[in-house]
Amino acid sequence: MIKEDIIYIGVNDKEIDLFEGQYDVPNGMAYNSYLILDEKIAILDSVEIKFKDEWLNNIKKVIKERKVDYLIVQHMEPDHSANIVSLIKEYPNVKIVSNEKSFMMMQNYFNNDFKENKIIVNEGDALSLGKHFLKFMMAPFVHWPEVMVTYDEYSKVLFSADAFGKFGSLDVNDDWDCEARRYYFGIISKYGVQVQNLLKKISSLDIEGIYPLHGPILTKNIEYYINLYDIWSSYKYEEEGVVIAYTSVYGNTKEAVLKLKELLLEKGCKKVVVNDLARCDMHEAIEDAFRYSKLVLATTTYNADIFPFMKIFIEHLLERNYQNRIIAFIENGSWGPLANKIMKDMFSKSKNITYLDTSVSIKSSLNERNKEELNKLSEELL
Numbered sequence: 001m002i003k004e005d006i007i008y009i010g011v012n013d014k015e016i017d018l019f020e021g022q023y024d025v026p027n028g029m030a031y032n033s034y035l036i037l038d039e040k041i042a043i044l045d046s047v048e049i050k051f052k053d054e055w056l057n058n059i060k061k062v063i064k065e066r067k068v069d070y071l072i073v074q075h076m077e078p079d080h081s082a083n084i085v086s087l088i089k090e091y092p093n094v095k096i097v098s099n100e101k102s103f104m105m106m107q108n109y110f111n112n113d114f115k116e117n118k119i120i121v122n123e124g125d126a127l128s129l130g131k132h133f134l135k136f137m138m139a140p141f142v143h144w145p146e147v148m149v150t151y152d153e154y155s156k157v158l159f160s161a162d163a164f165g166k167f168g169s170l171d172v173n174d175d176w177d178c179e180a181r182r183y184y185f186g187i188i189s190k191y192g193v194q195v196q197n198l199l200k201k202i203s204s205l206d207i208e209g210i211y212p213l214h215g216p217i218l219t220k221n222i223e224y225y226i227n228l229y230d231i232w233s234s235y236k237y238e239e240e241g242v243v244i245a246y247t248s249v250y251g252n253t254k255e256a257v258l259k260l261k262e263l264l265l266e267k268g269c270k271k272v273v274v275n276d277l278a279r280c281d282m283h284e285a286i287e288d289a290f291r292y293s294k295l296v297l298a299t300t301t302y303n304a305d306i307f308p309f310m311k312i313f314i315e316h317l318l319e320r321n322y323q324n325r326i327i328a329f330i331e332n333g334s335w336g337p338l339a340n341k342i343m344k345d346m347f348s349k350s351k352n353i354t355y356l357d358t359s360v361s362i363k364s365s366l367n368e369r370n371k372e373e374l375n376k377l378s379e380e381l382l
C-alpha cells in the first residue's frame with residue numbers, strides 16, 4: 001500500500017517502442033515520481049519531457065494552491081530529469097535538492113546550474129519536511145555516477161532511483177521478476193560492484209516500501225527483491241539450467257542445437273532454453289544467459305569471424321561483466337571453421353569462466369562424429 005501522504009504523481013508511457021533507444025518495451029514504461037505532502041512539500045524526481053503537462057497537473061491536483069518546496073533529483077537521466085525546468089517555471093521558489101555531480105549535469109543539460117534554487121547534499125545529509133525525515137545516500141553508477149537514493153525515516157520508505165525498477169507501464173499486470181530481470185541485465189548489470197555497495201548501505205535500514213523510478217512500488221516481501229538484487233549484482237546464477245544461444249544460416253547449426261536440446265531433456269536436464277539470436281529479443285537472450293548456470297554458444301564462421309548476431313550477443317555479455325559461468329561451444333564452418341576459437345578468445349578477460357572439454361565442430365552439416373560430440377557435450381552439461 002502506498003503511504004497516504006506519499007502520493008504517486010508519475011505517468012505511463014504507452015507510445016514508447018524502445019526504452020533508452022534499444023530495449024523493446026511492448027508493455028510501455030512508467031516514469032515514477034512521488035510527492036510527499038507534509039508541512040513542506042517535496043517531489044522526488046520528474047518525468048520524461050513529453051509528459052510535462054500530465055505531471056504538472058498531477059502535482060496541482062494534489063497540492064491545489066500550495067507550492068512545491070523541494071524537488072529532490074536522484075538521477076539526471078532525462079527520463080527523470082527532463083522536467084526540472086518546467087517545475088521551476090511553475091514554482092520559481094522551489095529548491096532543487098541534489099548532489100554536486102547532478103548540478104554539473106544540469107549545467108550540461110539545461111545550461112543552468114540553478115544557483116538561486118540549489119541545495120547541495122552529500123552522503124548522509126538529511127532534510128526534514130515536518131514529520132518526514134529524508135536521508136540521502138549516494139549510489140554512484142546505479143545507474144549513472146550522480147545517482148543517489150533517499151530513505152524516509154518516518155515512513156520507512158526507500159526511494160531507490162533506477163534500482164528495483166522494471167519495464168512496463170503500471171496499468172499492465174505482468175511478471176515482476178521477468179521484466180525486472182531484463183531491465184536489470186540490460187541497464188544496470190555492468191555495475192554489480194556498485195549495486196553491492198548500495199545493498200550494503202541499505203542493509204541496516206528498516207524498509208517497509210521500495211519506491212523505484214520505474215515499475216511498481218514494492219511493499220511486500222521486500223527481502224525477496226533484495227535477495228534477487230544480491231544474486232544478480234554478484235553475478236551468481238539464479239537457477240540451474242542450460243541456455244543455448246545460436247545463429248544458423250542454412251539450418252545445419254540449428255539442427256545441432258535442437259539435437260543437443262533433445263539429448264539434454266532425454267538425460268533429465270530440467271531446464272533448457274534455446275534462443276535464435278537473429279530472431280529473438282537480444283535482451284531476453286542476455287537476461288537468460290545471466291539467469292542460468294550454463295551457456296552453449298553455437299554459430300558459423302563468417303567473413304573469417306563469427307556471425308554478426310553472435311558477435312553482438314557476446315559483446316553485450318562482456319560489456320555487462322559476464323562471469324562465473326560454464327560455457328561450451330559449437331561451430332560450423334564449411335571450409336575453415338574458426339568460430340569456437342574466436343568465441344573463446346572473446347571471453348579471455350572474463351572472470352571465472354569454466355570451458356567444457358567437449359566442443360563441436362561441424363563442417364557444413366552434422367556427421368556421425370558431430371552426433372557423438374553432441375552426446376558427449378550433453379553429458380558434460382548435466
Ligand code: FEO
Nearest residue numbers: 077079143162213
Ligand atoms: Fe530510468 Fe537511468 O534512468
